[in-house]
Amino acid sequence: MRKNQAGMIKISPHTGPALANATLQANLKNTVGKVLHVHQLAVSEVANWQELRCHAEQVKAHTLARLHFYLQELEKQIKGQGGKVVWADNAQDALDFVVELAHQREIRRLVKSKSMLSEEIGLNEALERERIETVETDLGEFIVQLAGEPPFHITAPALHKSRREIAQLFSQKLGMEPSEDVQQITATARTLLREHFLAARLGITGANFAVAETGTIVVVENEGNARLCLSVPETHVVLVGIEKVIPRMADLAVFLKLLTRSATGQRITSYVNLINAGRREREADGPHEFYVVLVDNGRSRLLVDPVMRQTLHCIRCGACLNVCPVYQKIGGHAYQSAYPGPIGAILTPQLTSIESAPEHPFASSLCGACAEVCPVRIPIPHILLRLRAQAQRAKNGKAARVPAEKWAFQLWAWSMSSPTRYSRMEALLRFLQKLFGRDQGLRLPFPPFSQWLRRRELPALAPQSFRQIYRNRKVML
Amino acid sequence: MKVSLFVTCLVDQFFPSVGTSAIRVLEKFGVHVDFDPRQTCCGQPASNSGYSDEARQVGAHYLEVFQDSEYVVVPSGSCCTMVRRYLPELFTEESPEARKARELAARTFELSEFLISVLKVSDTGARFPEIVTYHDSCHLLRELGIYEPPRRLIRSVRDIDFREMANSTRCCGFGGTFSVKFEDVSVALAEDKVRAIQDCGARFVVATDVSCLMHLDGLMRRNHIPVKTIHLAELLAKF
Numbered sequence: 034m035r036k037n038q039a040g041m042i043k044i045s046p047h048t049g050p051a052l053a054n055a056t057l058q059a060n061l062k063n064t065v066g067k068v069l070h071v072h073q074l075a076v077s078e079v080a081n082w083q084e085l086r087c088h089a090e091q092v093k094a095h096t097l098a099r100l101h102f103y104l105q106e107l108e109k110q111i112k113g114q115g116g117k118v119v120w121a122d123n124a125q126d127a128l129d130f131v132v133e134l135a136h137q138r139e140i141r142r143l144v145k146s147k148s149m150l151s152e153e154i155g156l157n158e159a160l161e162r163e164r165i166e167t168v169e170t171d172l173g174e175f176i177v178q179l180a181g182e183p184p185f186h187i188t189a190p191a192l193h194k195s196r197r198e199i200a201q202l203f204s205q206k207l208g209m210e211p212s213e214d215v216q217q218i219t220a221t222a223r224t225l226l227r228e229h230f231l232a233a234r235l236g237i238t239g240a241n242f243a244v245a246e247t248g249t250i251v252v253v254e255n256e257g258n259a260r261l262c263l264s265v266p267e268t269h270v271v272l273v274g275i276e277k278v279i280p281r282m283a284d285l286a287v288f289l290k291l292l293t294r295s296a297t298g299q300r301i302t303s304y305v306n307l308i309n310a311g312r313r314e315r316e317a318d319g320p321h322e323f324y325v326v327l328v329d330n331g332r333s334r335l336l337v338d339p340v341m342r343q344t345l346h347c348i349r350c351g352a353c354l355n356v357c358p359v360y361q362k363i364g365g366h367a368y369q370s371a372y373p374g375p376i377g378a379i380l381t382p383q384l385t386s387i388e389s390a391p392e393h394p395f396a397s398s399l400c401g402a403c404a405e406v407c408p409v410r411i412p413i414p415h416i417l418l419r420l421r422a423q424a425q426r427a428k429n430g431k432a433a434r435v436p437a438e439k440w441a442f443q444l445w446a447w448s449m450s451s452p453t454r455y456s457r458m459e460a461l462l463r464f465l466q467k468l469f470g471r472d473q474g475l476r477l478p479f480p481p482f483s484q485w486l487r488r489r490e491l492p493a494l495a496p497q498s499f500r501q502i503y504r505n506r507k508v509m510l
Numbered sequence: 511m512k513v514s515l516f517v518t519c520l521v522d523q524f525f526p527s528v529g530t531s532a533i534r535v536l537e538k539f540g541v542h543v544d545f546d547p548r549q550t551c552c553g554q555p556a557s558n559s560g561y562s563d564e565a566r567q568v569g570a571h572y573l574e575v576f577q578d579s580e581y582v583v584v585p586s587g588s589c590c591t592m593v594r595r596y597l598p599e600l601f602t603e604e605s606p607e608a609r610k611a612r613e614l615a616a617r618t619f620e621l622s623e624f625l626i627s628v629l630k631v632s633d634t635g636a637r638f639p640e641i642v643t644y645h646d647s648c649h650l651l652r653e654l655g656i657y658e659p660p661r662r663l664i665r666s667v668r669d670i671d672f673r674e675m676a677n678s679t680r681c682c683g684f685g686g687t688f689s690v691k692f693e694d695v696s697v698a699l700a701e702d703k704v705r706a707i708q709d710c711g712a713r714f715v716v717a718t719d720v721s722c723l724m725h726l727d728g729l730m731r732r733n734h735i736p737v738k739t740i741h742l743a744e745l746l747a748k749f
């Protein structure tokens with residue numbers, strides 16, 4: 034979460050620059066368009082897609098209602114197989130554990146595969162402060178790390194970068210021969226990463242799912258980098274959000290189908306890693322030590338309310354980002370959080386507080402495209418509305434005087450809840466229009482009118498309202 | 511058949527011809543249309559902005575006005591969504607208001623939906639010799655699931671040249687207070703929409719919601735783009 038000096042996570046300062054950035058706009062249009070296309074094809078292949086979504090939703094609802102039970106089950110299974118389980122209440126607990134482990138093992142450099150949770154808790158920064166170098170091994174993450182930027186998208190961290198920009202970055206930072214050849218770009222990254230993999234003694238991965246029944250950690254990927262992170266180093270740490278647990282192996286089939294098709298439009302990803310603890314006797318590879326860090330970091334607070342709880346259904350497929358008209362325009366960085374787009378708009382204020390991310394629930398036109406596409410049927414617009422109400426209560430409860438907007442809505446509600454007052458308002462508005470707009474609409478010199486009028490015309494109030502016309506029906510029909 | 515028309519506050523104050531057109535169309539098919547002048551607004555602006563107390567106050571008034579209606583017809587997908595999906599939620603679940611709101615929700619229809627599903631009318635006898643495209647308003651499409659009814663009605667208009675624009679289902683960027691809170695994003699989305707409208711060669715864009723139309727019209731007028739907006743009710747009343 035990227036807070037400003039006032040400790041707030043703000044979107045509005047970042048929309049203008051994003052909209053004005055022509056390269057960004059072109060890249061967004063280009064890549065998102067392609068992703069949407071393959072997604073649609075992949076989904077249309079599955080005849081019972083809607084049934085699968087409902088099934089997944091039910092499994093998630095069931096699990097979250099008994100989260101405590103399933104987490105304990107998961108812990109028991111992992112421990113029984115020789116793995117270790119660490120409970121982290123908050124980001125600091127998780128960071129402390131990783132930092133200490135690295136110090137104990139005298140590790141100065143580690144390899145890591147993609148994990149949104151690690152972004153959420155600020156792992157790389159924490160390790161950097163301790164002079165421990167993190168090598169991001171997912172190509173997209175590798176690129177944004179090289180550029181010194183946060184990820185732009187949940188599943189495609191470097192979605193905003195064109196091939197040309199990546200080539201330039203590689204030749205600047207890695208001394209690659211200038212070339213826009215994809216083969217050469219990937220080969221450069223591969224050669225470099227291979228050395229890191231072979232030398233690394235600690236590997237960190239995230240997890241897409243954690244199966245309670247069997248204690249299995251599931252990591253879905255396309256590049257084989259996660260597989261190397263979790264098999265080559267002698268120690269493997271998995272960072273898992275507590276909401277990632279699913280009850281049975283049988284459920285995984287449904288979730289995998291939903292996840293890969295929603296995320297990248299693939300029937301299945303190139304690699305699906307199912308890991309049970311570390312290396313066992315007579316096994317030739319795998320880590321000697323295996324740690325699963327179960328991170329809460331605000332999640333259990335969401336369990337209280339059954340509507341808000343659905344936020345935790347999320348399987349981080351990123352589909353809601355791709356279909357979101359707002360994300361398509363402002364991109365991922367504007368959200369100033371590990372989680373951009375619609376899911377970020379509901380998750381960020383809930384994981385932090387509504388006071389620190391008060392704009393997030395409002396950065397949406399409530400078009401509902403996210404809820405329509407979400408593979409686990411999270412009613413995002415509905416949750417946005419709840420958060421908007423929370424945001425207003427938080428803001429207006431604290432203010433010494435009634436803020437202008439609240440006052441305006443109170444006045445509005447007062448006039449709208451009585452026909453007499455409504456009629457008076459109707460007359461007053463027409464008077465104001467004459468005064469300020471000469472019948473060109475309500476050209477009032479303050480918000481919201483002034484904001485609307487910056488680049489749009491306002492409609493004029495009709496000379497006679499519908500109700501006035503209706504009163505003289507004979508004339509009308 | 512008796513129908514109460516809820517014209518919506520925007521239509522009442524800014525676009526009264528949408529209301530008169532809706533009456534013309536409904537009456538043509540033998541419906542007795544009633545307009546209760548006590549009606550004001552459904553409460554959506556407050557509900558969407560997080561002012562639930564204010565929304566409840568207005569919602570309660572709405573309920574009082576319409577509670578005895580046999581059918582309520584609304585020429586707006588968005589206000590219809592408010593009444594059907596969100597009005598009941600403004601009140602505590604077991605309260606009499608919530609029960610009344612749920613019952614009222616079941617009797618509330620958007621205009622095109624009412625024509626097609628209840629009246630079984632897909633041709634109003636209108637004639638409009640123009641190139642026309644249709645913009646899906648988000649709430650009608652995704653909250654109420656209505657895609658085909660407005661299209662069927664438009665296609666049956668005589669002499670019309672109906673063309674689908676690219677991404678007709680993508681949001682126009684209005685979004686209530688979003689249109690001023692994130693004015694830059696809102697306008698950027700409208701620009702995309704207007705481009706799609708122009709690209710398909712349409713001279714008129716039809717929608718079921720005056721809110722989307724006033725947003726698009728506002729941008730097109732400012733930029734002197736010669737495309738006009740027309741509400742579905744107005745189009746269907748051209749007989």
Ligand code: SF4
Binds near residue numbers: 187295348409410
């Ligand atoms: S909210 Fe739904 S669509 Fe968005 S990332 Fe999560 S699972 Fe995917």
